[in-house]
Structures are given as C-alpha cells and as structure tokens.
Amino acid sequence: MTEPAPTPAAGGAVPGRRLRQLADLAVTVLRGVGESAARDLAELEIETVFDLVTHYPRRHIDGTRIVTVDQLVEGEKAAVVATVRRVGAPPGRPGRGRRGPSRVELDVVDRGGRMKVTFFNQAWRARQMTVGSLAVFFGSVTSFRGAVQMVNPTVEVLQRPDDIEADPASGDGRGGEVGEGASAGRIYSVYPMTEKGSLTSARIGRMVDEALDRAGAFADPLDRKIRDRHGLVDRTAAFAGIHRPASMDEVEPARRRLAFDELFRLQLALVLRRQRLHEDARGIVHTTTRTDGSTLMEQFVDGLPFALTAAQARAVGDLVSDLAAPLPMHRLLQGDVGSGKTVVAVAALLIGVEGGHQGALMAPTEVLAEQHAVEVRRLVDGLVVADPTTLAGERPLRVALLTSRTGAADRTAIHEGLADGTVDLIVGTHALLTDRVVFHSLGVAVIDEQHRFGVEQRAALRDKGRGVDGQGSDPDLLVMTATPIPRTAAMVVFGDLDMTVIDEMPPGRQPVVTSWLRTPLEVEQAWSRVREQVGSGHRAFVVCPLVEGSDRVEAASATAEAERLAEDELAGLRVGLLHGQMKPADKERAMEAFRNGALDVLVATTVIEVGVDIPDASVMVIEDADRFGIAQLHQLRGRVGRSGEPSWCFLLSGSGAPEATARLQALEASTDGFVLADVDLELRGEGTILGARQKGRSDLKLARLLSDRDLVIEARSLAIELVGSDPLMDGHGLLVEELRLFIDDDEAEFLFKS
Ligand code: ADP
Ligand code: MG
Secondary structure, three states: OOOOOOOOOOOOOOEEHHHHHHHHEEEOOOOOOOHHHHHHHHHOOEEHHHHHHHHOOOEEEHHHHHHOHOOOOOOEEEEEEEEEEEEEOOOOOOOOOOOOOOOEEEEEEEOOEEEEEEEOOOOHHHHHOOOOOEEEEEEEEEEEEEEEEEEEOEEEEEHHHHHHHOHHHOOOOOOHHHHHHOOOOOOEEEOOOOOOOOHHHHHHHHHHHHHHHHOOOEEEOOOHHHHHHHHHOHHHHHHHHHHOOOOOOHHHHHHHHHHHHHHHHHHHHHHHHHHHHHHEEEOOOOOOOOOOOOOOHHHHHHHHHOOOOHHHHHHHHHHHHHHHHHOOOOEEEEEOOOOOOOHHHHHHHHHHOOOEEEEEOOOOOHHHHHHHHHHHHHHHHOOOEOOOOOOOOOOEEOOEOOOEEEEEOHHHHHHHHHHHHOOEEEOOOHHHOOOOOOOOEEEEEEEOOOHHHHHHHEEEEEEOOOOOOOOOOOOEEEEEOOOOOHHHHHHHHHHOOOOEEEEEEOOOOOOOOEEEEEHHHHHHHHHHHHHHHOOOEEEEEEEEEOOOOOHOOOOOOOOHHHHHHOOOOOOOOOEEEEEOOOOHHHHHHHHHHHHHOOOOEEEHHHOOOOOOOOEEEEEEEEHHHHHOOHHHHHHOOOOOOOOOOOOOOEEEOOOHHHHHHHHHHHHHHHHOHHHHHHHHHHHOOOOOHHOOOOOOOOOOOOOOOOOEEEEEEEHHHHHHHHHHHOOOOOOOHHHHHHHHHHHOHHHHHHHHHO
C-alpha cells in the first residue's frame, strides 16, 4: 500500500494499522486487483481494503480431513479435493420435457484416481463446474459400475481454470498451493463468491492474503487487560485466524474476537446515544405520590375491574420510578399480544396528567387509535382533574381522539384544547405529529406498536414537548411492542432504551388451540368450527392471503373470498369485509358491526393484524398461512383468545416448503411470543431484526445473536463501563475513529459533537 506506515491513532497511542486507513484505500491498490476485478468485487459490495478484509470466509475446510480418491471407502462420508475433467449433462428422460429431472455428471480426478460425481435436479451445476475447476466434494461414497461415486455432494469451488491466467498475483501464495497441497494439511477458507462465479473463493483468498500481508500488525482498540478479561485474542491474530488459520483451532477464537468487535461497536453507539440524550435532557419530575389523597394513577388502578398481574405491577413500578426521576424516561415495554399493555400505558399517562401536564398515545393505524380511544375513555371514566376556573375546582378528565378522519370543526377544537391544556389525554395516529398540534405541556408520550413508526416519527412526538419556542421540557417516552424479540437481540436493537417485559398473561386465558390444515378435507374442520362457534354466539375472523406489493389485488381477493364463503362454506352466516382499500367510514362501519355482533364473520386482509380487540371472537382462520412470517401469524392469532373461553386458530396451507413447515409447526407448538421469537431468529437470522433499526455498515457479519448471547452481554457491559468512565471518549480516540466508520454523519454529529 502506498500510504505512510502506520501511525498512532489520534487521541490515543495505539500503534499499528487502523481500520480507518484500510477503509480509505480502494481495492485497486492491491497488485492482484485491476479494473475488472474491482468491478467484480463491487458486486460483493467490496470497494475498499477494509471491505475486503471484513469479507469473511463462509466456512473453513480442514485439509487434514481430506482424502484422495484411492482412499475412499464405500458407504462412508468423505471429502475430496479434485479437478473437474469432464462435465456431461445427458438429456432428460424422453417424454418428460424440459422440466423433467435433470442429471449432471462429472468426472473428477486427484492424485489418487478418478471419481464420478452425479447431481440430480441441479442443472446449474453444469455451468458452475467447468472443466479444469478445482473443488472440494463432500458426501457419501457409493459405487457405480465399479467406479467410486458421490451423488449430490456438497461442493465448494476453490478455483477455476481461467483463474490463474486472469490473476497476476497467482504465481506466489495460494495459487499453486491449492492444487498441490490438497492433502498437505492446510485449511481452506471458502469465501462467498460473486453470483456468476467471476471471482472464485481462491482468488478472493489471494487478495485477502495480499491485503493482510501489506497491512501488517493491526492497532488494537482493546488493550491486553481487557482482552484477557474477556478471553479475546488480539486483532492481528483475529484477522489472520479467520482468513488463514494454521489449524482449525484458530478459527473460533478469531471469529469470537471479530464478532465481539462488531457487537462492542454497536453497543458503544447505543450507550453513547443514551448518554447524550441524558446530557441534553430537560426532563420533568412527575408527581407520583400524594399525601392529601390518592393520585389519579392510584385511583385508576383501584377502579379497575381486575387486579394487575404481577408483571403489570412490576411494569408500573418501573414507570413510576422513571417518571419521578429528573431524566426523561426512554423505556421499551415488551409484552405479548393480550398481556395487558394498555392499562400500563394509561397508568403512565395519568402520572403525566397528575402534575398538570398532558399525555399522548400514538398508534399506527386509525382502527387501532379509535379502539384505544374507546378503551381509554372507558378506563378513565369518572376520574377528575383539578381546575381552578370551575366552581367545584375540578372537572372530568378529558380524552380526545385525533386522526386524519377527525372533522375540521372537531379538529380545531382539539387543537385549541391541546394548546390551552383542557385536553388531558390525546389518542391519535400520525395526525398528532402535524405542525398544528401544539401542546400546553406534554408530560408523557406513549407509542404503541413502535416498530410501525420510523425513528423520526418517534423523535417528532418527543419534540412536541419542547414546543414551538423550544422552551418546553422533554416528555417521558414509553414505546410498546407486542412483537417480542429475544433479550439479547433486544439489547442489540434497543440498547439505547431501558426495557420492561410483561411476561405473564392475565389469569383465566386459555391458549388458542392452533392447527395447521393441509388438505381440503382437513380445511373443512375450520369452517365447521366457524359455523359451530357462530351458532353459540361467537364470531370469527378469516384472514385472506397476503398479496405482496399490491393492496388493490389483495383487496380484490378478499372481496371475492368473502362472496365465495358467504355462498358456500359459510352460507347463512352474516359475512362482512375489511380491507385497506375501503373508505375509512366503511372500515369503521364494518368493524363496528363486527364488534356489536351485527356480523358473524369478518373476512379481512392484514389490516386487522395489530391490536384489534374483540373478546367475543373465538375463531381465526388464516388462508395461505405460509405467506406470513412467524411474528405476523402470532399477531393475527392474538386477535382471538382474548376472553376466558376456548378459541381456535386454523392455519390453512398446502405448502411443504421446509421453512414454511418449520414456521407453521412452531405456531402449532407454542403460543408464547418469546419462544416464537427465538424460533424466528433461528430461521431467519439476525438481518431481519437488525434491518429495522441498524442500517448501513454496522450490520453484524460474524456475530450471531442466538449463539453469541454471552458476547452480547459482555460487549454491552464493557460499553457501559467505558462510557461511564470516559463519557466524552477523550481517551479513546481509536474507538471513536472506528465507530465513525459504522455510523452515519448525523449520528456521529450527535454522539461526538463537542
Ligand atoms: P395488549 O398487551 O395486547 O395491548 P390489552 O392491553 O389490549 O393487551 O389487553 C388485553 C385484554 O386484557 C383487555 O381486554 C384488557 O382489558 C384485559 N386485561 C388487561 N389486564 C388485565 C388483568 N390484569 N386481568 C384481567 N384482564 C386484563
Ligand atoms: Mg395493545
């Protein structure tokens, strides 16, 4: 590389190569990388040397386990590194047409002899396995007409015939070694390759080799003491151990260290973000106790027709201590569908109202906001607040609903009431965020189903507290979610928030009996259950297939299905319809008719997914259930089983796809959202969870949220310790420099402004 030798990092004196330096170098500085290789690398999102050295092997193959063809034993599993000599793709069986089962046959050779490899139904192998390619073949050994054979083995292409010519750097290093050293005991690093295979694993390996050779020793932001405490190898050893381990024993410690770095950087950003929020905060110390009587919140809890569950009581306890403290609350309340988050939210809002402030509850949809308004009004009915302007010195607590459907006159009145403080609690949708909404004094803000809102929208509601002149205070913020995520995953995604979990259901709930129905015969069970339940005074939801990207098509299919069911399986029942393309007034009419029993069955699209609360509904039929994710199915199912009576959920799907099978079986086996969240994470990986909040380069490449739980916790505690001892990060220049690589400019400005 042409840049000067490693220099000490700004603010710290850590010698060695810094990640920032590598991020400033285009891959083309490497000898083996010209224009066309750079284009191929770009396909893998590798543009800089830093990108390259963090392009980690997909797996490592232990060369000591590799045997030669003459050593293969029929009936056993083995791995062979061999060169492709012939590729044949005999035409499919006559009469089966082009879609018949395909067969690709290879002859491959190594020092020990020749082996036959056959792939069924993998026609693309003929393109992948060009003559002259070197690859590892893993599989069970069989014999075919006296020759050894592997059928459908796992394959890793190590090198292509054109690889060596195309690559000027191949004279040394791995180029020659791979072929000859097949049984020499080295470890092969197998890299993710480009789609078309223009860059093979071996080629990428050689580029990484050159990059690491020229980078030399890495600067390590974690000193020896910290590394020892967490059992981590140093960074130089980590990069070497993941890319070119001398033995398999080096791989996991290397991965652990690099995964720790990923998690640690993330935690550092989250913990710093929290620290900065606190530094800038102008919080409200709320009144949480009274000596001259009970508080509004206490009156509310005492007046409930049920006792709080222990988990709800704990949650309220958390809120009370947050609200009594001078720093504004930033708390996430996780609780499964039906666990009773609404009463906890109302308790928080009432603490806000106690001291003469206002409370706001924001929900992602109109249906949900309207339902919350009904619920909140019912819950706070009878409560009064102090009002010196009235004769009695008090007035009823006033709750208002504001959505985009609120009529002009009402809206004006509500805006006035919010500005002069006569509206105590406001429930609404995004309509709460418009400029015309100005609060007299916003004390507590609650966001329901927070994942439906963007970061900016959450910030916008919080900013309502400061008011137009910026002189107001920061409201306390509670965000809620009914889509639980595992605890360590939550630490990664919501590490800047405090967390409360409601892990208990109100008493008397019966689990929703869930069955996956595959055949038309089985499906009839669902409809007969619907008829039976309607007959005994209950109601049923039918959820129609999800149509990706087209509300219109989805609406049309729901409409058609409602008509079909009304004439066929559900003839004689009163069947209604609810979908996203209906006019708001029609939607509300349908919901209301279903709520009050004028409809027996509601055929709906996923608009009913969130929060809809109709205790009399006892059956949920989900069509094409394999199209939905675990979390969504669990949410949908949560619409029934909300009373103490038995309830059913039928998942209709004829799909035999392995992933769909795993999902539907998980739903059948468990009604616990936290258990399902673990399954979901296992099936889908961390990308989807992180996607919601962590964008850009901070994506975790090596860390695994399920298996690296201990690392998440260690990284978090180290981040807390470090920020606690050095809030401005003055003594940690190298870490700051690295963090900047992974966060965007706005975030950097916020975290490191001074
Ligand atoms: P979610 O957490 O899904 O938002 P809700 O707040 O809508 O759940 O509560 C679901 C139902 O349970 C509501 O009808 C609510 O009145 C009832 N509920 C809440 N807490 C309790 C409790 N402690 N005991 C009995 N019923 C409760
Ligand atoms: Mg809710």
